[in-house]
Amino acid sequence: MKITAQEEYGLRIMLRIARCEDPQGMSIPQLSEAEGLSTPYVAKLTRLLRIAGFINSTPGHKGGYLLATPADRINVNEMLKAMGGALFDRKFCGTHSGALNLCTNSVDCSVRSLWQIIQYNIDQLLDKVTLQDLIGSEKGAEKLLSHVTLLNEKEAFG
Secondary structure (H helix, E strand, O other): OOOOHHHHHHHHHHHHHHHOOOOOOEOHHHHHHHHOOOHHHHHHHHHHHHHOOOEEEOOOOOOOEEEOOOHHHOEHHHHHHHHHOOOOOOOHHHHOOOOOOOOOOOOOOHHHHHHHHHHHHHHHHHOOOEHHHHHOOHHHHHHHHHHHHHHHHHHHHO
């Protein structure tokens, strides 16, 4: 499994905007320079984030992007899905049927069960993480995410 560049850079842009203290937000050129990305690519990512309702733009030549809602209310799972979609969803089997119109395993598929279990576990973890949880240092985020992982294990195994 791979995290796409779009998901990675989208999340990093969201963190840059969340950390920004300027009331006008961060402009595309500022985000581009801060993250080492091309201006057109940052424009594409900010457009996706704005359409999904995660950021708003401020008007004018000095305008920029701000979070649409507070960082503690932005669910990382929802944001990542807006940037690249879920790892597995019900449409997956229809788009991976090979040369046939219908997958040969559509009735009884153990592979589908695997993908569903993985997606469920990813959702269980990421649904508990907000953008605010990632704003601090790497050590702080690691500590918080370790705690979330332990909670998931307790829920799963009672």
